């Protein structure tokens with residue numbers, strides 16, 4: 174025989190009660206199950222509020238009317254008119270009684286815990302009477318049972334202690350004579366020796382189910398709720414949290430202790446003692462198999478079973494020389510707190526015995542403080558102890574699992590995930606059971622921390638990269654297209670989910686904690702975006718406080734650069750195709766790298782040189798492996814390469830420049846390409862990566878433009894100037910052709926000196942054979958001395974550049 178307990182949401186509406194009836198039809202085998210019910214969702218809280226309102230001489234009548242109306246509405250919806258009267262009458266009697274009790278509380282301005290229990294009992298009594306009557310439409314043998322009469326307790330109202338022996342006898346006797354009935358039992362309520370109503374405390378209906386299960390040696394106890402069982406983490410915090418198929422009792426205890434509100438641990442004791450499995454099921458998703466909590470639960474290969482948290486706690490720290498070697502000191506402290514009913518959530522003690530840190534609910538913190546000040550007055554005055562202080566605004570995160578004991582490296586993984594995401598750990602406690610490691614951290618970091626830890630431990634599951642993008646131009650747009658196309662592949666083959674959480678251009682910005690749908694990002698940005706404000710964008714990005722964040726700069730602007738340091742220091746990786754940052758002052762370039770290293774995040778800029786070609790990466794690998802760069806020779810302007818490769822026949826120079834611009838090879842301002850500035854930036858970045866502390870002034874640039882082109886005040890003027898100087902460019906071309914040569918704009922780094930020169934090269938030169946927007950770079954190093962290491966290929970264009978940015982983003986995800 175099974176016990177089926179339905180929680181508040183499962184009896185909360187006509188719809189859910191209909192679902193409940195269907196579940197009963199399915200679950201009802203040869204033996205009748207026993208059905209335990211909670212009050213309709215929210216009713217217990219309302220009853221409590223009404224009771225307190227009555228005591229405070231405030232109005233409660235409206236609330237009472239609402240509670241009554243909710244019950245009546247369900248009855249009118251689910252019962253045919255002819256069957257409504259008997260149950261409406263019964264409920265009306267309950268509500269009249271309740272009104273009388275509330276009126277007395279109101280008159281006396283007094284609310285004892287005994288009266289409070291009596292008031293609360295109407296929640297379960299009303300719901301159970303209601304549901305059992307509705308059940309009569311489906312089952313001939315439905316019977317209402319006032320569970321209070323069978324569960325006998327002491328008189329500790331609000332949290333009564335069960336007299337197990339007596340209770341079990343009463344339940345068994347009752348069941349013996351009612352086996353043939355489908356019993357609907359009120360959860361949560363019980364009664365003392367005098368027959369006065371008591372309640373079983375938090376999670377009381379689950380407890381009722383476990384008591385009945387224990388008394389009758391049930392096969393299993395099913396807890397029907399509104400979620401898919403126990404999850405690996407709170408799904409409101411971790412979108413990817415998933416249901417656990419099995420847990421041991423201890424794991425369930427540990428998980429519920431910190432947060433997971435699905436069941437309340439003490440309720441399980443009767444089931445635990447008799448080895449009765451508990452199954453958590455979902456009334457609203459009957460296909461969900463359930464989470465099984467049982468003895469000998471499959472260890473499974475999950476290193477941890479879940480992550481739980483307490484949103485808000487306070488800590489107190491007691492330290493001082495007076496504690497060293499003083500046996501019984503912590504005993505004195507904790508028996509004091511327990512005597513005063515202050516629940517200590519967790520404790521950490523330093524190995525030197527010099528200090529004890531413990532966590533309590535914020536509402537208990539000041540009381541704990543004053544108790545300590547009183548108890549240890551002498552020690553405090555003698556400065557043998559430091560005066561303790563309360564620290565607020567903290568949370569607890571705990572990882573839980575029996576496998577932890579056997580698996581090395583669990584805590585390393587935990588701390589690494591937190592550290593990498595810039596989460597500062599205030600204190601650490603490992604349960605003596607080794608089933609749980611808890612850390613205390615700032616409340617502001619909790620959500621990020623839980624996500625980071627979830628990603629770290631379930632990395633064979635999907636990892637999410639949260640991406641924030643600046644720039645929706647040539648490169649930005651193409652990147653979004655590529656991301657959208659590739660997402661299914663990444664999810665399937667790399668278990669990686671890339672989510673764009675924010676986007677901005679110069680006009681508009683849009684951030685969304687649920688991510689942006691890339692299928693219509695343009696429309697969303699246009700219609701839902703707010704006015705762009707870079708500082709605000711960064712602020713909102715930081716405030717989202719997400720794990721695994723990447724900030725992507727796809728602009729050609731100076732403005733984002735000033736935020737890089739702040740972003741890196743906030744433990745957010747930076748990916749940029751914008752060369753301005755790395756080619757400004759050397760000190761800034763160094764600062765970016767140092768900040769990334771210090772905060773355990775990445776700073777990637779592969780597309781700063783040669784677009785998607787693996788140039789930065791190659792140079793980095795050479796340097797890391799101890800090679801020394803002797804010389805770099807390179808063609809690094811895709812635009813100029815394209816121009817020289819297509820400036821043929823009777824074509825005019827400025828027309829070819831326009832073509833390069835239309836093909837997306839040039840900088841937003843093509844003057845930056847033609848005047849050598851873009852090339853200079855690339856050479857400077859390469860030189861720096863090769864270990865030279867150079868500045869812009871150290872790069873010698875031979876211009877290929879006549880003076881009035883260089884002086885053009887705008888892009889249109891620039892085109893006019895190039896057209897005017899057509900002869901100049903034609904001459905260059907002719908002269909090269911005369912010697913069977915081609916024009917090449919070549920950069921060279923040698924002995925720490927950088928120069929960019931316009932050259933005419935013949936077919937003996939390795940850079941002779943280039944086409945399209947090709948870049949070529951040759952590294953002559955200690956190891957590549959006879960023949961250099963060469964990278965060659967298209968070095969400009971939206972597709973190849975966006976692909977390079979994409980690869981950098983994915984590389985952040987790989988770490």
Ligand SMILES: NC(=O)C1=CN([C@@H]2O[C@H](COP(=O)(O)OP(=O)(O)OC[C@H]3O[C@@H](n4cnc5c(N)ncnc54)[C@H](O)[C@@H]3O)[C@@H](O)[C@H]2O)C=CC1
Pocket residue numbers: 643644645646647648649677678679680705707727728729730732733750751752780781783784811837838839840841968969970971974
């Ligand atoms: N075209 C190419 O082949 C390559 C380009 N790059 C780099 O890619 C970057 C982007 O180039 P394009 O997409 O062609 O430029 P673009 O002019 O088409 O787009 C730039 C985008 O940045 C936005 N933007 C500018 N300032 C901003 C700010 N302060 N906040 C937010 N958004 C801002 C603009 O609104 C625009 O959406 C440049 O830095 C360029 O050097 C790098 C390698 C190759």
Ligand SMILES: N[C@@H](CC=O)C(=O)O
Pocket residue numbers: 780781782783784809810811812813838839840846851968969970
């Ligand atoms: N405008 C640049 C694009 C790549 O950085 C170029 O032409 O090389």
Ligand code: NA
Pocket residue numbers: 779780781782783784785786787788789977
């Ligand atoms: Na590159």
